[in-house]
Amino acid sequence: MTVIPGPFPPVLEVENLCIAYADSSGERRAVHDVSFRINPGEVVALVGESGSGKTTTAQSIIGLLAANGRVERGSIRLNGTDIARWTDRQLDTVRGARISLVPQDPGSSLNPVKTIGSQLGEIFRIHGALRSDEIEARVISLLARVGLSEPALRARQYPHELSGGMRQRVLIAIAIALKPQLIIADEPTSALDVTVQKRILDLIDELRAEYGAAVLLVTHDLGVAADRADRIVVLKGGRIQEQGATGAVLAAPRSPYTRQLLADAPSFTAPLRLAAVRPSIASAPDDIVVVEGLVREFVREGGGSALRAVDDLSFRVRRGTTHAVVGESGSGKTTTIRSIVGFDRPTAGRIAIDGIDVSGLTGEGLRQFRRKVQLVYQNPYGSLDPRQNVLQIVTEPLTNFLGLRRSDREEKARTILARVGLPEEALGRRPLALSGGQRQRVAIARALVLDPQLVVLDEAVSALDVSVQARILDLLDELQSDLGLTYLFVSHDLAVVRQISDTVSVLKDGRLVDGGTVSDVFENPRSDYTRELINAIPGRKRRAAA
Amino acid sequence: MGSMATATAAAVVSEIRVREGRIMSAYLFNRVAQAFFVLWAAFTISFVLLQAMPGDAILIKFQNPDLGLTAQQVAEIRASYAVDSPVPVQYARTIGNFLAGDFGYSVQAGVPVASLLAAHLPATLKLASLGFLLAAVLAGVIAFLSSLAPFAWLRGALQSVPSLFISIPTFWLGIMLIQVFSFRLKLVPVINPGPWQELILPVVTLAVPISAPLAQVLVRNIDEVMTRPFVAVARAKGATRLWVLWRHVAKNALLPTLTIAGVLFGELIAGAVVTETVFGLNGIGGLTERAVGSQDAAVLQAIVVLSALAFVIINLAVDLLYPVLDPRLRTKTGAVA
Amino acid sequence: MTTKLKRLALTLATLATSSLALSSAQAQAADPVKGGTLIYLEQQAHTNLYPPAGGFYPNGGILNQITDKLTYQNPKTLEIEPWIAESWTVNADATEYTFRIRPGVTFSDGSPLDAAAVARNYDVFGLGNKALKQPVSEVINNYERSEVVDPLTVKFYFKKPSPGFLQGTSVIGSGLVAASTLALPFEELGDATKIIGSGPFVVESETIGKELSLKAREEYNWGPAKLEHQGRAYLDGIKYIITGEDSVRIGALLAGQADFIRQVQAYDEKQVEAQDYQIYAPSTRGVNNSVVFRPDNPLVADVRVRQALLHATDTKEIVTTLFSANYPQATSIIASSALGYKDISAKLAFDPEKAKALLDEAGWSVGANGLRQKDGKELVLTAYESLPQPQNKETLQLVAQQWGKVGVKLSVLAGDSGSKTVDDLDPLKTPVSPAMVGRADPDVIKSQYYPKNRDVLRQKGGLSDKVQSFVDTKLNGLLDALASEPDRQKRLAIAGEIQDYVVDQAYAIPIFEEPQAYAGAPYVQGVAFEAVGRPSFYSTWLAEH
């Protein structure tokens, strides 16, 4: 995998790059003395967690730093020419033509009011690369090249008429249209389902090979980097921790941070536990969650047959275990758990939680039911009221249910907050002043303060950095064994699921395609879909090597 | 009144998004029914308001001492107009007449309301449409320049222009424009001007306050759209700032701006009242002002119904126009994988 | 013409005002130029062009150009001169008037202006027409009927003596209109194009509420016989443009966009004159701009209270602060140039000490908050400002300041016309009111005070049914006498008596003699004003400019 040093100069050479952002309190440096190089045809991964400066570095290379950012010093040499201090006008000739970008979020990276064709054709118009009568044919052939069916139709469609994967293909088509020497792929797949993610990464690989472009792959996922990159640059807090050939870095990380990252990445770690060690599984069946023949239909706008989001789903969860519901977007997993916690009413079927039929509950009965079942949301930014402080958030369920005195309530809240690892001084803060991990701890504390029996975790760790994610998973595990909780763990990330769950249900298009204990499902997948999911987990190279 | 539009824009957009879900024909039927309700309610509210006012048009006109009428003569005139019949009877009669297309007779002007409206509408339509057009242009120029401005201070200065525009009383602006451009600089006559000359200063006067909320909404939308990833993608294609602003940001930012048109309509009318009064233009605004002064109920009733009609039509048009401009609201089927 | 009338006219000739002399002096400076359109800026739109509605300035300003009157009152001499009537006779007790009509006069629709047409006009003006809602003219008293003696002779009969009638035939309210106009219901007379007169101008077009164009009538050849100017008007036309804003009217005039404007405020006079433009301030020769009381309201029922307020009013301060030399301080309830004027300035002296004494005497003592009180009630009075009167809001505020110094509060209300009209009928709500009216005949006093006319004092049986009890039979008797006393000298004596009486009773506090203030460009020549200050553009011409 090492790159043979050829006669060609590196495509990109970044040297001693320092970047600072100005804010109301002055300038703050976000990138410190970063240096690396990319040779022709090479894939270099910039790996780091949020705040590591990886995106800032990538933005500075293509000259698209935010308005308050500036390159303090250092150079960015493209084919030997330093473009770090070029004006916008100069950069405009390079962008798109010699450096291109595959952005992070295909959902919002295409202009919603322009057709696919015009957005792809635009790059030829901007650079005057083609006569206008040639553009259409070229657009269609490019769309076909990136694997879109019916390219002529796609060209006339608008972004919202395409799926996320298709949109990312369009964006890739834009990025390769003018055969640039360098493609910056900024988290190109983090918003996509795992199976789609794999296909997109494969496509980038393929095109890179075909067009001979170098790729700067910006990612938070060490697994992706491990699979796709020739060399890895690990960033933390704006500083390079280490860099080197992928295999070497993964096999023998020199910096403690890289070691930590490797340890935290779920795709590289062994399961926290094996089903066998769980005592409760062996004991008498005591199913706290019973879902039988669950059906949920949505009436389609404009008539037509109803849309079946969940189709005849059945599964059981034993008390004190963790059950994972796995599936990609649209698989019906969110609908299912919303029915379980009583926010949504199923069309048919039965849900019993601790013996209580959920679908029959209304009003006060439903309210009382919620003491038993708590939901932790995916997005800790949205699920905490920005105007309450931590203490208020956590005492609120107590206020709702228990007639405790204020001091007692606060006492109880303090205990649980300490339990989830939040320091005393955070209690008076509002969510905005907390980090993502801290917020998710608050959300967990709120869910636990009522001593529920079932905690439903809806993608509860997927928005977090790997190291934070690992800490939260540790916490959940700890709480489960201490408090005897049952988890219903909803996730698209099989690696995480394998790490934390006892049993698993795999959903596709609202149907159960696979189920059983984690080891059964992972080792002997019964459906092609499960197999595909497992294969798509990034980091296979590393695992294979290990 | 300017700021109302700004804040309402968001509200309207969200309403539209909600409505999007309904089925089109039923939706249209519903909207038309609502439109009729709005018309009826506006008519009724204004009828009640007018009834509750002290005095009435006949009294105001004929009690004028310059006419030298005796009490008995005034009483006879009142009787001949049948203004003292019971309120429900008057209501039924008026609404009946309106439905039959008869707007009644203006007591003050002594001509049928229909001919008054016919005489006054063209001027206001001209003034309002040109005023709105200029306001849109002004707003666009302010918003676009401020987003292209190379310096922060220039950007700040341009962005505070709308606030300044909102802060100036319309009548004061009108009088000042007349003083400066007509009387001091003698550029445009206000007395006996040509058919287009007469519109220059009033249109400016009307446009300035209307442009302010438009510009504010536009600036905010442009700022918001500018942060969307597709802008970065367009820049990464090598597009210049101007190219991006014009071909990507403009349409996206204009869409929500469109929705405040309905709200601005009320301001347009209010602006027209003041502008027409200052410039002595012969439009609905001036007519409204005089009709309020003389409590010319028939005229006011007609104006209210007319403006409510315009309001519902504009709003309906905006709603129907929205899907035309935004493809996301056009198709009902979601993404296919 | 009777000898009596001649004598009257001679007496009046001395009373002509200087401002009018000035304007006519200019008119004679050069040979008149024919042609051109006069741009005339009017403050308010006209409301109705039924001739008796001409008391409203904007109405009168138009009617005066498009209608002719039976007689012409010379504004300099106030003498009644022939116009459409070549001659006339009046019987001794002023109950029969016979007019000889000038031949060959036609309305602009071609119909003849003959005895029958005149009779038809006066039957309507004198008796009204209920079917068409046309009211009776306030300048015609005691009218009984007309008689067409021959095609060019018409005779009018009165139930009682009507000595003011002859002057009444000269006022704008008696403009003669064609039969087709009189056949229209009152409310349709708001449309200027439907007013067919015989005047030097005819209505060419109208944009309601904005513009009115008049054009000269080519065949016009029947102007007042004694005028130097005969034949058609010098101007080709007049364009009335409604311009409500004071600052726009004055600015447009000075910027050369208009030729002539009405309603120039006193504070703008200086800059007009500084630019050699001309201020015209013809007196309205009627009842002065005053503040009147409604004695039906218990607060001002006591004559001592009214007298106190009269003496607490410093009219000189008002005139010097707010107005100019064109607004002479009042010396009686009618203008010094009005017929029957009597100088009673001694009774109008500003004397705050006397005012305080009178209030004390009437039992109103100063309370803790500085306001006069009696039986737990405070002396707080209310008045609505009158929009058409010059700077009335400021005037009333100044009056309020002055009254405040003797412990009386005057609240000045700005109101919508509806509330104002309704409240103005109720003495309890409006114990004080500004008032003025113009007409160059002693009858004007009756117009102002008589219960069946303007009834400014609000007497029982007058305009308002809200009045509880107040009636002043002595005043009404005097007013009746004034209107029907055929003997001129006796009539003027009665007028004097009424002036004394009104001030003695302190029914009114006259403030200043109200002119109508106009301003014209220097090249506008030959502007004339009829006796109460409405312009006549018949002899007006535009010099080279």
Place this chain on the structure above:
Amino acid sequence: MTTFETLHEDAVADARRESNRRSSAASRLRRLPVGLALSWLILGTVVLWAIAPSLFSAFNPLQGVGGEQLQRPSAEHLLGTDALGRDLYARIVHGAVHSLTGAFVAVGLGLVLGTALGVIAGSVQRRLDDAIMRLVDVLLSIPPLLLSLSIIILLGFGTVNAAIAVGVTSVAGFARLARAEVVRVRRSDYVEAAFGSGGTFASVLWRHVLPNSLTSVVAFAALQFGSAVLQISTLGFLGYGAPPPTPEWGLLIAEGRNYISTAWWLTTAPGIVVVLVVLAANRVSQSFGKVAA
């Protein structure tokens, strides 16, 4: 056992920065933009004028001095005098209380009534929501100025009545905004989470929906404040202002305009005061908006 220390360093740094920002009022003041500081200064001065006008001007705002009418601005009369010889500066200072009261009443009325309508519409089921919003449409469909004038005629002239008339016209705007905000907040995860924690409809409305929807409503109110002053002034221009001798600002501008060619300061000076106050209110409103975002 995980502890705080093991959390991501960046996050800790972020939190620390945040806590620093909140720690000292002095540093916050230092960071206050000049424009915003000026805006607060203007509003503060005006409020002081309203509270203690006599501290700022020795002249009587209601009593003129004979013979001193229409004087140019000078050392004695900072902004000149009006037609009755009253000191204009004194009138502006003493007018503050009338104009501010007017604006407060107007905005308060719109805020309370409109927000109530909007919150109700946003929280109840479709039918009632539709009904309320159609009512709001009706309010919007009647030209606001016409509505204001009618209400003044109904209630009678006066500062407060004019304020009410202006306030009524802003009800619709407040209602729409409040409803949109409530609907937005109601869709958020934390509201659902509050129901999930056992909150009742009323408690969730009170604890979460209201506080979170009202920020932009308050920002809007600050914005409306300026426009209320202007609308009251427009009413004065049309002859429906407060009765004399009230030195209400709108009325000062409206009446001063007649003297524009002889005494320009009569309309210009109060005009500038209004422009400054409205600008300041707008600026402050923007800063509210930013805090909200």
